Amino acid sequence: MRSGLAVSMQNTSLFASGLTDTEVDTVQASTGMALGHLPFRYLGVSLDSRKISLANCEPLIQQVKGRFNNWSVKSLSFAARLLLIKTVISGITNFWCSAFILPKACIVRINSLCSIFLWKGNLEGHNSARASWETIVLTKRQGCLGVKDMKTWNKACCLRLLWMLFFRQDSVWATWFKEVILKGSIHNYWTTTPKQSYSWFTNKLLKLKDSVFPLIKLRLEIGNTTRFWFENWTPFGSLYDYLRGCGTRLGIPLTAVVSSLHSDGAWRLLPTRTDRHLQLHCFLTTVQLTTNEDNYEWKIDGRTTTKLRTGEVYTYLSKERQDVLWHKAVWTSRGIPRHNFHTWLVVLDTLPTKDRLIRWGIQVDHRCLLCNSSPESRDYIFGECNFYRQLWSLAARRIPIAPSSSCLQTLDQMTSLPPSNSSRLLRLLVWQSTLHWTWNERNSRVHANAFRSVDSLFL
Incomplete structure (x- = not known):
């Protein structure tokens, strides 16, 4: 009534749960709405009360396939295909990842399509990948391509929902979840267990406790809502897990809140029996309760923030791997994308050189086509x-720089160039161009029987 808008009953469907047929008929007769059935599509995605299946994800898979089939008619380089995967395909899948926990089979299927398109340019035939998809999803600093891992990204998007639950309680969904699932208190999230009566998605969110626990820190103030055993209010994490093997719970009930163990300025605890009990006692001597309300803080990588950035959560969830020293020599900020990509293949030694073809069982002349020696x-x-x-x-000679006769020595030479100056960028561009045009000439001799001299190629 406030908006002045009217509901079109003829274009609106009724979805009933827990009603008798008579009650459903009464609602239909009084409103004129048709009875709808799950699943149905809303904003392009399939909605259902049950676990989302691979069949429900078929529209997403077909959308990805459609993009690849449109692009396959174009002559795209590896770098161009990579860019399209990291932008358009990521944009398509992000919407679904934000709405659902996608089935593993769906993620595997989309990753397979992306891998085939990246290395072949179309979806026909078998995949001749030069690097595994588990490697490709690592960052460029780690020596790979930086394509987002859909499984980890999907999990990061789901943690965003839990962040809303704790820090955006004015949300309609967060209010419903707290009242219905958590029985009116957000603190009950840590002790609420999955149930058969809950939806599949609700149970999945409840099972993410271990992943989100280190990120949600409780700032202890008055302590009348802080669960002593299960909340992240000490440097030891969950005290229930920390003291699990110590043989005693110090006479503290599992439902106890922190303030119930503190009176007249002192902590009421049983004597210590183990080193961990002693460490807990020592920590409690540094805690001073106040009259303020307890509150939650979002803490990631040692920083406390009021905002959630899904990219930061994705980085936090990703597998840690040491950065490679040569990544800045390969992925130059103002370099030529196809040269950057080719240099990456050279560094990883994944180009189809003749020694690799022979190892694959392909009968070819082993001699180098450029020098034939x-x-x-x-x-x-x-x-x-x-x-x-x-x-x-x-x-x-034009740069100038002293050339090395070894591939790996040249890579080390490029890696050790002084950082962030125009001379360094120029030398990297020239080196990468030399690698690219050398390989281009080699392929021209293989596939087109076209030969160029060093002087003609340099000019």
């Missing part, structure tokens, strides 16, 4: 090959 390999063609050395010497 030695067996072709990554280290040879981009290091000892006379054609490459002449081309690199011409280019290095």
Whole structure:
């Protein structure tokens, strides 16, 4: 009535749960609404009260396939395909990841489609990946391509819902969840267990306790709502887990709140029996209760913040792996994307050089096509090959830089260049261009039987 808008009963469906047929008929007769059935699509996604299945995700998979089939008619480089996966495909899947916990089969299927498209440019035939998808989803600093891992991203999006539950309690969904599932108190989240009567999605959110627990820190003030055993209010984490193997709970009930154990300025605890009990007692001597209300804080990577950034949560959930030293020499900020991608393949030694083809069981002449004198390999063609050395010497003389005759030594040389200056960027661009055009000439001789000299290629 306030908005002035009217509901179109003819275009509105009724979804009933827990009503008798008579009650449903009465509602239909009084409103004129049709009886709807689950699942149904809303804003492009399938809504259902049960666990989302692979069949429910078929519209998403078909949408991804449609994008790839449209792009396959274009002549795209590896770098261009990577960009489309990281932008358009990520945009399509983000909406679904924010709404559901996707089935593993759906995530595997989409990852497979992305991998085939990245390496082949179309969805036909088998996948001839040069790097596993588990490697591709690592960051560029870790030596890979930085494509988001859908499974981890989906989990990060679900943790956003839990963040809303604790820090945006004015949300209609958060209010409903707290009143119906948590029985009126947000503090009950840590002790509420999954039940068959709850929806599949609700049970999944309840099972994310261990993942979200380190991120939600409770600032202890008056202590009348803080669960002593189950909340993250001490440096030891959950005291229930911390003291689980100590043989005693110090006479404290599982439902106790912190303030119930403190009176007249002292803590009422049984004598210590183990080192962990002693550590807890020592910590409690530093705690002073106040008259303020207890409150939750979102703490990630040691920083307390009032805002949630899904990207930060994704990074937090991702597997830790040491950064590689050469990532800045490969992924230059103002470099040529196809040259960056090719250099990455060179560094990982995943180009289809003849030594690799022979290991795969393909019968080919082992000699290098550029100099026709030695067996072709990554280290040879981009290091000892006379054609490459002449081309690199011409280019290095212009920069200037002392050329090395070893592929790995040149990589170390590029990695150790002084940071953040125009001279460094120029040298990296020239080095990557030399790698790219050397490989381009090699492929021209293989597939087109076209030969160019070092001088013509350099010009």
